[in-house]
Amino acid sequence: MQNALRKPHNQVRLWIGGKRVALQGGSRTEYDAFISYSHAWDRTVAKAFQAQAQGFDRPWFKPRSLKIFRDETNLGASPQLWPEIEAGLARSRWLVIMASPRAAVSPWVRKEIRWWLTHRSPDTILIAWTDGKLVWDTARQTFDWSVTDALPREEMGQVFNQQPRWVDLRWLRSSEQVSAADPRLLECVAEFVAPLTGKSKDELIGDHVRQHRRTVRWVRTTIAVLTALAVTAAMASVVALRQRDAARAQTRLATARQLAATAQSLSADNLYLASLLAVEAYRRQRTPETLSALQHVATASPHLVRFVHNDATVTQLAFSDDGSLVAVGDTEGTVTVWRNDGKSVLSRSRVRGEVTALAFDHGTRMLAVGDDKGNVHSLHLREKHSKRAGVMPTAVTSVAYDDRGRLAAGALDGAVSLFQGVRRIATRETQTSSALVSFRHKGTRLTVSSPAGSGSLLDVPTLNEVGEPWGMRAPAGHFASGTSPSGTCFGFVKRGFVFAEASVPPRNTGSSKRDSCGKFPRLPTEEARHFALADSGRLAAGTARGLIVSESPSSTAEAAELIQVLDGVAPPAVMVFSPGRGDRLASASGGTVALWDLDQVSRTAEPTGQTVSDSATVISPPPLALLPHGDGVAWSFEGDGWQGTGPIRLWTPSRRRPVTGSADDFLYSLALTADGKKLIAGGSSTVILWDVKGERLAPADIIKLPTEEDLGSGVISVASGPGGSVIAVTNHGAVHVVDPSTRRVRTPIPMVPRSDSHRGLASVLSEDGRIAVIARPAGGLSVRDTLTGSLHQSVPSTAGRFLSLALASRSGHMFLVGEDESLTAWDIDRRQILWRSDNGGAWHVAASADGKTLVTLSTDGTVTQWDPLTGDKIGRFTVPAPDRSLSGGADGIGAQTNIVLSPAGDLLWTATEGGRIIKWHMSVEAWRQTACGTAGRDLTKTEWRRHMASSPPEDLECDRTS
Numbered sequence: 001m002q003n004a005l006r007k008p009h010n011q012v013r014l015w016i017g018g019k020r021v022a023l024q025g026g027s028r029t030e031y032d033a034f035i036s037y038s039h040a041w042d043r044t045v046a047k048a049f050q051a052q053a054q055g056f057d058r059p060w061f062k063p064r065s066l067k068i069f070r071d072e073t074n075l076g077a078s079p080q081l082w083p084e085i086e087a088g089l090a091r092s093r094w095l096v097i098m099a100s101p102r103a104a105v106s107p108w109v110r111k112e113i114r115w116w117l118t119h120r121s122p123d124t125i126l127i128a129w130t131d132g133k134l135v136w137d138t139a140r141q142t143f144d145w146s147v148t149d150a151l152p153r154e155e156m157g158q159v160f161n162q163q164p165r166w167v168d169l170r171w172l173r174s175s176e177q178v179s180a181a182d183p184r185l186l187e188c189v190a191e192f193v194a195p196l197t198g199k200s201k202d203e204l205i206g207d208h209v210r211q212h213r214r215t216v217r218w219v220r221t222t223i224a225v226l227t228a229l230a231v232t233a234a235m236a237s238v239v240a241l242r243q244r245d246a247a248r249a250q251t252r253l254a255t256a257r258q259l260a261a262t263a264q265s266l267s268a269d270n271l272y273l274a275s276l277l278a279v280e281a282y283r284r285q286r287t288p289e290t291l292s293a294l295q296h297v298a299t300a301s302p303h304l305v306r307f308v309h310n311d312a313t314v315t316q317l318a319f320s321d322d323g324s325l326v327a328v329g330d331t332e333g334t335v336t337v338w339r340n341d342g343k344s345v346l347s348r349s350r351v352r353g354e355v356t357a358l359a360f361d362h363g364t365r366m367l368a369v370g371d372d373k374g375n376v377h378s379l380h381l382r383e384k385h386s387k388r389a390g391v392m393p394t395a396v397t398s399v400a401y402d403d404r405g406r407l408a409a410g411a412l413d414g415a416v417s418l419f420q421g422v423r424r425i426a427t428r429e430t431q432t433s434s435a436l437v438s439f440r441h442k443g444t445r446l447t448v449s450s451p452a453g454s455g456s457l458l459d460v461p462t463l464n465e466v467g468e469p470w471g472m473r474a475p476a477g478h479f480a481s482g483t484s485p486s487g488t489c490f491g492f493v494k495r496g497f498v499f500a501e502a503s504v505p506p507r508n509t510g511s512s513k514r515d516s517c518g519k520f521p522r523l524p525t526e527e528a529r530h531f532a533l534a535d536s537g538r539l540a541a542g543t544a545r546g547l548i549v550s551e552s553p554s555s556t557a558e559a560a561e562l563i564q565v566l567d568g569v570a571p572p573a574v575m576v577f578s579p580g581r582g583d584r585l586a587s588a589s590g591g592t593v594a595l596w597d598l599d600q601v602s603r604t605a606e607p608t609g610q611t612v613s614d615s616a617t618v619i620s621p622p623p624l625a626l627l628p629h630g631d632g633v634a635w636s637f638e639g640d641g642w643q644g645t646g647p648i649r650l651w652t653p654s655r656r657r658p659v660t661g662s663a664d665d666f667l668y669s670l671a672l673t674a675d676g677k678k679l680i681a682g683g684s685s686t687v688i689l690w691d692v693k694g695e696r697l698a699p700a701d702i703i704k705l706p707t708e709e710d711l712g713s714g715v716i717s718v719a720s721g722p723g724g725s726v727i728a729v730t731n732h733g734a735v736h737v738v739d740p741s742t743r744r745v746r747t748p749i750p751m752v753p754r755s756d757s758h759r760g761l762a763s764v765l766s767e768d769g770r771i772a773v774i775a776r777p778a779g780g781l782s783v784r785d786t787l788t789g790s791l792h793q794s795v796p797s798t799a800g801r802f803l804s805l806a807l808a809s810r811s812g813h814m815f816l817v818g819e820d821e822s823l824t825a826w827d828i829d830r831r832q833i834l835w836r837s838d839n840g841g842a843w844h845v846a847a848s849a850d851g852k853t854l855v856t857l858s859t860d861g862t863v864t865q866w867d868p869l870t871g872d873k874i875g876r877f878t879v880p881a882p883d884r885s886l887s888g889g890a891d892g893i894g895a896q897t898n899i900v901l902s903p904a905g906d907l908l909w910t911a912t913e914g915g916r917i918i919k920w921h922m923s924v925e926a927w928r929q930t931a932c933g934t935a936g937r938d939l940t941k942t943e944w945r946r947h948m949a950s951s952p953p954e955d956l957e958c959d960r961t962s
Helices: 039-054 081-092 109-120 183-197 201-266 271-284 288-299 924-935 941-948
Strands: 011-018 021-023 029-037 092-099 127-128 166-168 305-308 312-319 325-330 334-337 346-349 355-360 365-369 377-382 385-391 397-403 405-410 417-420 424-430 436-440 443-451 455-458 465-470 479-485 491-492 498-500 531-532 538-545 545-550 563-566 574-578 585-590 592-597 605-611 624-626 633-636 646-651 659-663 669-672 676-680 686-695 698-703 717-720 726-730 735-739 744-749 763-765 771-775 781-785 791-795 802-806 813-818 821-828 832-836 844-847 854-857 862-866 873-878 897-901 905-912 916-922
Touching: 011 686, 011 854, 029 039, 029 109, 029 585, 029 726, 039 092, 039 538, 039 646, 081 109, 092 109, 092 183, 109 669, 127 183, 201 271, 201 924, 201 941, 271 305, 271 924, 288 924, 305 924, 312 355, 312 574, 312 585, 312 592, 325 355, 325 563, 325 592, 334 365, 365 397, 365 405, 385 405, 385 417, 397 436, 405 717, 405 862, 417 916, 443 821, 455 592, 491 538, 498 698, 531 574, 538 574, 538 585, 545 844, 545 897, 563 924, 574 924, 585 854, 605 646, 605 802, 624 905, 633 905, 659 686, 669 862, 676 717, 686 717, 686 726, 698 821, 717 763, 726 763, 763 802, 771 802, 771 821, 813 844, 854 897, 916 924
Parallel strands: 029 092, 092 127, 127 166, 355 397, 479 531, 659 698, 669 717, 802 844
Antiparallel strands: 011 021, 305 592, 312 325, 325 334, 334 346, 355 365, 365 377, 377 385, 397 405, 405 417, 417 424, 436 443, 443 455, 455 465, 479 491, 491 498, 531 538, 538 545, 545 563, 574 585, 585 592, 605 916, 624 633, 633 646, 646 659, 669 676, 676 686, 686 698, 717 726, 726 735, 735 744, 763 771, 771 781, 781 791, 802 813, 813 821, 821 832, 844 854, 854 862, 862 873, 897 905, 905 916
16 A cells, blocks of 8 residues: 655655655655664564554554564665665655664664765654664763663764654563563554654554554454354355255256156166166165165066176077077177176187177087178187188078087078088088078988078988979968977967968978977067967067067967066067077077076076976965075975875975874964074974974974864964973964973954854964964954053054054054955054055065065066055066966966065065965165166266256166175
């Protein structure tokens, strides 16, 4: 800030402390004072003095009230120091001398004093006494130089003709002592500032105090305003942060829902992309929509094993004889051999042209490859090298190995060649275009056929024609045809009608019996574009609806049951079955290959290899109980004569064979003790105990329960109770407490009298056996203490009688299935309904102990998973039909199936009469791994932009660890 307004006349007007001061003289001044001092002694004092003097009587809006020159503050680095100092002296109005012995002998201080006395009046010199002695001799009107040592005598000896005023600053020896509140400092600074400003000391101090108070008020006001603004800004920032977080949460929610909806819509014909989108949806936010989408993609198209992806369009597929390997060839000549689960690549090689034919040898050591340039290659899978066996005149259309390792190749123009290694044994020109070759009769014959079914039979190794060739069997116009992997069956489909028979007509084989490769039901009306045939009476057709698989019907099968639409893939252009049973299928569209296991129940299901016998015509869901940690099950079934009345099996993954036992009673219920060492069964008015020992269940005791003989009680619920007791509930609602050590039986809750004795009352026990929930004959149910019989609460019914009950004892919730197949959730603590479904089609209900997983089973075998707190449906899947059952009927698969959830709800076990024991993975993590594993790759940023129309996140990785 400029301190003075200078004019070219003799009078200079200065603004000091906000007031105008007139000074005489025509020199140009910029500084109010120049401080001359000893660096060795007064540096700290000079610095403190300068700071306080410049701030004296300073308005709050100005940086300083006075401008004081001090060499360390105002001089920069310069090779010539004195000219700079001289310039500072010339631009200063007053000289302040810091008087001390060291200053008196300082050449710089003396030189500065000499300059000042030469160019300025001695009346503009102010003395600050900082050290030493300073004595005035009144008689001589000069300093007493015999005592004074703080000033240089030579320069100051004849300067003053009367005693000058000086200020004693000897007490001010360090900057730490400088305090604006120190009255001594105020007095000292005022002594110097007064002559500089032309004010009296009292007036100056008064102005300074007023200015200080004004500044304090301004500071306080400013602080208050800034504090208010800061508080306002903080509140605004909190609101903004909350709004930002809310906006981000809404964006995440909207993105998650959009991803979930897109995944659901794509799942029918692009399951791998739907799986990736569903994983991303759930990753962004867990909602009913994202959870449902993730469950859907994990369980959709249950026969699908995995997708594998190729850089170029797939042109050929082939399975090894045992179905363990699948070869994939493409337009770029790349041949990749995958394991049938799609998790690993066995080999990858390259041929010269587009792959047009593939075939494994019978030992799965070699792979024959034909390309569109006529090259026939033989790839050694173990040694990972290839050789060219020969060249055909046109594109290769098929290759095949016999048991001796001989290789046959057919060409587009009908040429056929036989190779042994890289040596061509024989060649023949046939009239069969696009020749398809296959060996027959242990390699002594070679069938050559066309896509229309015409062909001929050749002798091996001469390739001479055997018998007469046969003509086309496919109709004119558009049709789709195919030959089974072994070449034994030929078939075609036209307008939904399927024809299949032996590749070689009976007259050419010398057989009087016409071989049939199955009779198939009519396919959906749309025209098939591609066709594949299995050796075992199974076909696949690529239509506008996608991929359809059909079975050859048995005498009792319904045609509609034999046709499946394999969802999740686009209409395939290439398909092939595995040889033999045809339980494996590979299909390709573009560069994506789908691998199928037609025996697979679901990607989320883990087969146990255990089955449930069914030797009676009465429908009876198998009693089912979990081992303590949920990693194994025990079940019973209807026995025949040699198995006993109530056979029992106990299985865990660590056991190669199930533990077996048998009872001379029909069993209704099973349970295991907490340590898993005892198995408890409920029979007809009996409780039976076994010790789990080795590979056998050793009978421990059979305890008879008191009951009315004519009622025929069955123990439908059992549990391990407190103190080693056993809690048993009969179908009449009676609760018995059994002490196995004394064989004593108490009945704290007697049976419920009713007229319809043929209908049992549903019941369920808590984990520890302390609580029993029992349905009432007229509707509703009772919640009771099993040890005392006391009634905790009664639950009314809005759906007639309850037919199935589940108790989540740790969460305090019950789940109830009514006669109208509706599902009701009841809060035990609040004694109120949480929610009720509208005719959910439920037949049986199961809940995990923690109440986090809830499922129902319908009569048609559909398992539906629900949100236990809201009643939203998460998803569904179907239990497979029994392989062999005598008791099946109109009631459906659900009536023959029992379900039970693990305590944590991550596993569901199902047991179907005449069917299988299956373990289903129910956790979100299992679904996520299944979805990622099925997709076989990560979501790309291009796919994100295409379906989300927004910038993709950086991390789109899908963890395929499983």
